[in-house]
Structure formats: C-alpha cells, structure tokens
Amino acid sequence: MEARSVWLPKRGHSLDEYEDAGAADPALGRFAIADGATESSFAGPWARLLADGFVSAAGPQPGRWSDWLPALQQRWLEQFRDKELAWYAEAKLEDGAFATFLGLTLCAPTGFFMERRKWHAVAVGDGCLFQVRDNELYRPFPIERAEDFGNTPWLIGSRNDSSKSLRQKELRAKGDWRTGDCFWLMTDALAQWFLTDIEACGTPWTKLEAVLGSDDSQERFADWVEDQRDRQALKNDDVTLIVVNV
Amino acid sequence: MPYAAEISRTNPSCFLFLLDQSGSMSDTFSGGSKKKADGVADAINKLLQTLVLRCSKSEGVRDYYHVGVIGYGKKVGPALGGNLAGFGLVPIKVIADNPLRIEQRTRHSDDGAGGILTQTVKFPVWFEPVAHGQTPMCEAFDQAWHLVSAFIVQFPGCYPPMIVNITDGEASDGDPTPRAGMVRDLASTDGNVLLFNVHISASASQPILYPDREASLPDEFARFLFRISSPLPPAMLQAARRDGQAVSDASRGFVFNADLVSLIKFLDIGTRVSDKNLR
Structure with a gap:
C-alpha cells in the first residue's frame, strides 16, 4: 500500500492561509482529508486536528464520533481560548x-x-473518495454528480457539534478492494473537476497520474492546478489530494 | 456571465450604505415606542457587523469589501463617526477596528439538550440614531454615483458594487428615480451596480422580503423603492432558494420592515457555514 499527497492553497492566498488538511498512515491503512470552511475562523487548525485525529485514533476507524471527536474539540478550544x-x-x-x-x-x-479486503469510509460534507479499478470509476463517495456541489456543505463544528447531530450529517460507505485498485481522496474543487471530466467521458485519474508520476510531483501539481484555474476548469479554492495505490 | 467575479482581497467589491437621517425618522413604528431612526441604526449596525464577521478570519479581517456610509438629512455626506469621520469608502478591516463603542449584550440560544444557553456577547455600535432635517435622497444618490464611479475605476473587474439605501421612502428634493437609474447604469466588467432598498415603514404591515411585483406592496413609498431596486442576480437567487427564501426570477433587492442581512450571506466568498450546521 502506497500513498502520495499533494496540495495547494487558493490562488491569492499565502501558504499560512491554506485551510485544508490531509493525513495518511499506510501502515494502518488510514487516510483522511478535511476542508476548513472559509467563513469560519481558526478553520485550518480544526481541519488539521480532524485529519490527524482520524488517522491516529486509538480505537478502530471509522469509529463512533463520541470515541474520538470530543478530545479534538477540546484541543481546538485550548489553542485559542x-x-x-x-x-x-x-x-x-x-x-x-x-x-x-x-x-x-x-x-x-x-x-x-x-480474502477479506474491505474498506470503510465516513464523510461529512463534500470531500470525495473515488475508487478506480481497471481504468474505470468503480465507486464514487459521497458525491456522484458534478452538479451536486454547492457552497453550503455539511460541516463538523469544533464546538457544540454532538455525536447525535453528526449522525444526521454523516454518510458511511463500505466496499471491497483488490490489488491494483487506486483510491483518490480529494477536497471539493478538485472532486468537482474530477466528476466533470468523467461526465465528459474522460479518465481524470490518467491526467492526474501524468502530473504526479514524477519526482517533483508537488511542483508539477501546482503548475497543473494553476493552469486549470486559468482555464476556469477548476474553481479557485484550496486543493488537497491523496492517492492510495493498493 | 455577469455577477460571477470572484470577491477577493486583490479584487474586492464594495458596499455603500445610504442612510435616511431626516426628521421623519423620529416617527414611531405603528403600535410601539421605537422610532424609525432606531430601526435604521439597528439595521446599519447589524449589516456592518455581519459584513465584518463574514470577512473575519483567524489572522484578522480580510479586505473583501470596501465600505462607506452616506447619511442624508440635515446634511448629505459621509456619516461614519469617531476615527472614521469624513471618510468615503474604507476597507472593511478599518470598519471592524473602529466602532464608536462596543456594548455587552446577552444572547440566548438552544444548548442542544432542551435548555437555553445564555451568553454575553460583544455588540459593536457604529451608528447612533439621527433624525433631523429634510430627506435629500437625490443628493445622496449623486454622492453615491461619484464614490462608486471612483471605486470602479480602481477595480474595473470587481464584483459589481452594492448600494443599500435604508429609508422611509419620502424624498424631499425631487423624484430620485432618474438618479437611481444613473447609479444602476454604472458597471464594472462583471455587471451593473446593484441598488438595494430597505424600507423602514411606520405601517403595521408584515415584513416583506425580496418581492417580485409591486402590486403586492402596501403603500406608494414601498412601490417606489421596489421600482428603483435591482433584480437579484441569478447566483444570489440560487443562494436564497437554498436558504429556503421564497423568491422568483423577478425578485428584487428590496425588503419592507425587515433587514437585508440575509442578502450579504448570499454573496459567495467561499464555503459558508449555513444554518443547517448550527443546530
């Protein structure tokens, strides 16, 4: 199992203002992305806590929210209060x-x-997972159509967001995997581009693989993102991508 | 496509508020002791607070907007007070850091467990109620035209500036309709300037938000303000529908005895924290 990740802040924003987060632990088979909401403050650190917290949680994941989220909410508050x-x-x-x-x-x-090669995922909002098998999109989650993105997704709050309310916001999925599959995790702007390309009969994973398949993948990814933004094919937003080959 | 420009620090948009401060604003709302001038002060303080909070991030306030306030009553001109006295349009961060004072107010909210949570929150005040003199609305539109023209020269590709006129609708210096038209004719490369109106009326009629025809409105001043209001751009209509507002394609940026705070939320400056997430 191998994971690669690349990211880029919104155009016009500094590196400090990047509010997505990605975390990966291939040894544990855990991967997470989070996207801090522009309108809220201290959202970057919250996204970072969520991604790292999922990957490093002591219990099984995706577990119950009450097992791992309250401690993160407490840590977020302690940073700023x-x-x-x-x-x-x-x-x-x-x-x-x-x-x-x-x-x-x-x-x-x-x-x-x-024989039990399974995957489990949990999503709140519009961060996406695409499972690609035999050069075809095998499974999208949780969004399946490019038109379904908006600017008011479900979000996890760092305060007053209980396990009960999260059970209403979350979507869970599970499936099987086999050697040669590839899992693409990405935040909303890139996911929307990804689905748009599929809807135009493209294979967006091939395009991204061409960008990532080199030693300077972060730089080449940044150039590619800027080019897509120029063409208005990609919404100007923070972008985070984790690719997992199994 | 118009009204699609990104609002950013390098390409900010603009809010210019026109405040009716005439003597008629000392009239009270029907059935109460609250004066219309209090309603105007509440409206502008709430609008400025909402704008600041939408632009506020961990590191401070991002200058997504330049903001100005023109008062019209005994005189017509920049109406911000304190450190901001005499300024036309200033970056929103300057507004954020210079309220006249900050009050402590109590806020009640659902604690999520069937109880009520009481919190003390800071409430910034930029404006005190004023009610003095005539209602020179035409002159206010003239000054708005000059300020907004200069802004568009500086930021020609901006999301079109938004002018919000808060009034009881009774102009004293002629028919403002042609002047309002001149203001709406100003345009950036992204579209025409948007003119929105907030009607503060002493009438006991129910609040009305974003109506789509004047026949539904209660009096001649409301109908006049509806006619000079811009239609809501498609993206705002879409955001309004997502928020559960009853709007049609012909809805205009006009509210009657209500506030325009929701309208600020319909502007796209990134991922919103919609009410559904605040339960």
Missing part, C-alpha cells in the same frame, strides 16, 4: 470552526481473513 482577541475574532471563536471531513480505512488482509 486564552488569547486576547478583537471583538470579531471573539465572536468567531464563540461560533467555533467548521470543516468538511472524509475518512477512509483500508482493512489489510491478515491471517485467517486473507
């Missing part, structure tokens, strides 16, 4: 930060269960 803040920053802190989230676990075959 004692700071001297302007009235607007204080109001935003009170509201909390928000982010979309997608977590994927690939269960590796072990011992007696050699």
Whole structure:
C-alpha cells in the first residue's frame, strides 16, 4: 500500500492561509482529508486536528464520533481560548470552526481473513473518495454528480457539534478492494473537476497520474492546478489530494 | 456571465450604505415606542457587523469589501463617526477596528439538550440614531454615483458594487428615480451596480422580503423603492432558494420592515457555514 499527497492553497492566498488538511498512515491503512470552511475562523487548525485525529485514533476507524471527536474539540478550544482577541475574532471563536471531513480505512488482509479486503469510509460534507479499478470509476463517495456541489456543505463544528447531530450529517460507505485498485481522496474543487471530466467521458485519474508520476510531483501539481484555474476548469479554492495505490 | 467575479482581497467589491437621517425618522413604528431612526441604526449596525464577521478570519479581517456610509438629512455626506469621520469608502478591516463603542449584550440560544444557553456577547455600535432635517435622497444618490464611479475605476473587474439605501421612502428634493437609474447604469466588467432598498415603514404591515411585483406592496413609498431596486442576480437567487427564501426570477433587492442581512450571506466568498450546521 502506497500513498502520495499533494496540495495547494487558493490562488491569492499565502501558504499560512491554506485551510485544508490531509493525513495518511499506510501502515494502518488510514487516510483522511478535511476542508476548513472559509467563513469560519481558526478553520485550518480544526481541519488539521480532524485529519490527524482520524488517522491516529486509538480505537478502530471509522469509529463512533463520541470515541474520538470530543478530545479534538477540546484541543481546538485550548489553542485559542486564552488569547486576547478583537471583538470579531471573539465572536468567531464563540461560533467555533467548521470543516468538511472524509475518512477512509483500508482493512489489510491478515491471517485467517486473507480474502477479506474491505474498506470503510465516513464523510461529512463534500470531500470525495473515488475508487478506480481497471481504468474505470468503480465507486464514487459521497458525491456522484458534478452538479451536486454547492457552497453550503455539511460541516463538523469544533464546538457544540454532538455525536447525535453528526449522525444526521454523516454518510458511511463500505466496499471491497483488490490489488491494483487506486483510491483518490480529494477536497471539493478538485472532486468537482474530477466528476466533470468523467461526465465528459474522460479518465481524470490518467491526467492526474501524468502530473504526479514524477519526482517533483508537488511542483508539477501546482503548475497543473494553476493552469486549470486559468482555464476556469477548476474553481479557485484550496486543493488537497491523496492517492492510495493498493 | 455577469455577477460571477470572484470577491477577493486583490479584487474586492464594495458596499455603500445610504442612510435616511431626516426628521421623519423620529416617527414611531405603528403600535410601539421605537422610532424609525432606531430601526435604521439597528439595521446599519447589524449589516456592518455581519459584513465584518463574514470577512473575519483567524489572522484578522480580510479586505473583501470596501465600505462607506452616506447619511442624508440635515446634511448629505459621509456619516461614519469617531476615527472614521469624513471618510468615503474604507476597507472593511478599518470598519471592524473602529466602532464608536462596543456594548455587552446577552444572547440566548438552544444548548442542544432542551435548555437555553445564555451568553454575553460583544455588540459593536457604529451608528447612533439621527433624525433631523429634510430627506435629500437625490443628493445622496449623486454622492453615491461619484464614490462608486471612483471605486470602479480602481477595480474595473470587481464584483459589481452594492448600494443599500435604508429609508422611509419620502424624498424631499425631487423624484430620485432618474438618479437611481444613473447609479444602476454604472458597471464594472462583471455587471451593473446593484441598488438595494430597505424600507423602514411606520405601517403595521408584515415584513416583506425580496418581492417580485409591486402590486403586492402596501403603500406608494414601498412601490417606489421596489421600482428603483435591482433584480437579484441569478447566483444570489440560487443562494436564497437554498436558504429556503421564497423568491422568483423577478425578485428584487428590496425588503419592507425587515433587514437585508440575509442578502450579504448570499454573496459567495467561499464555503459558508449555513444554518443547517448550527443546530
């Protein structure tokens, strides 16, 4: 199992202002992306906590929200609550930060269960997972059509978002995998481009693979993203991509 | 496609508020003791607060908008006070950092467990109620034309500037219709300037948001303000529908005894935290 990741902030934004996050632990078979909502403050650190928190959680993933999320919410608040803040920053802190989230676990075959190659995913919002098999899109999750993206996705809040409310926002999926499959995890702007390309009978994974298949993949990815933005094929937004080959 | 320009720090848009501060604003709302001038002050303070919060990020306030306020009553001119006195359009961060004062107010909210949560929140005040003199709305539109023209010269590709006129509709210096038309005729490469109106009326009629025909409106001032209001651009209509607002393709940027805060939320500056996520 091998994972690669690339990312780029929104055009006109500095690296510090990038509010997506991606995390991968191929040994555990865990991968996550999160996308901090522009309108909320302190959203980048929240997205980072979510992605890292999913991957490094002690229990099985995707687990129950109550098993791993409250500790992250507490850590988010502790980072900021004692700071001297302007009235607007204080109001935003009170509201909390928000982010979309997608977590994927690939269960590796072990011992007696050699044939049980399963994956499990959980999504809140429009971060996407695409499973590609034999050069075809085998499984999209949770969004299946390019037109289904908007600017008000479901989000995980860093405050006052309980397990109960998250059960209403989440979507869960599971499936099987086999050697040679590729899992593409990406935040919304790139996912929308990906689905648009498929709807035009393209194979977007081939295009991305051509960009990523080199030593300087981050640089080439940045050039490619800027080119797509120029063509208005890709919405100007933070972009995060994790590719998992199994 | 018009009204599609990205709103960013390098390509900001503009909000210019026109505030009716005439003597008629000291009239009270039907059946109450609250004056219309209080309604105007509430409306502008809430609008400015919403704008600031939408642009506020961890590192501070991002200058997605330049903002100005023109008052019209005893005189016509820039109406921001304190450190902002005399300024036309200023970046939103300057507005954020210079309220006249910050009040402590109590906010009640659902605690998610069947109880009520009481919190103290800071409420910035930029405007005090003013009600003095005539209603020179035509002159206010003239000044708006000059300020917005200069902004468009500086940012020719901007999302079209938005002018929000908050008034009871009774102009004293002639028919503002031609002047309002001149303002709406201004355009960036992304489309014509948008003119929105907030009608503060003493009438006891129910609030009306984004109507699509004047026949449904309660009085001649409301109908006049509807006629000079811009239709809502398609992206705003789409956002309004997603928010559950009853709008049609002919809906205009006009509200009657209601606030325009929702309209600011319909502008796309990135992923919104919609109400569905705030339960």
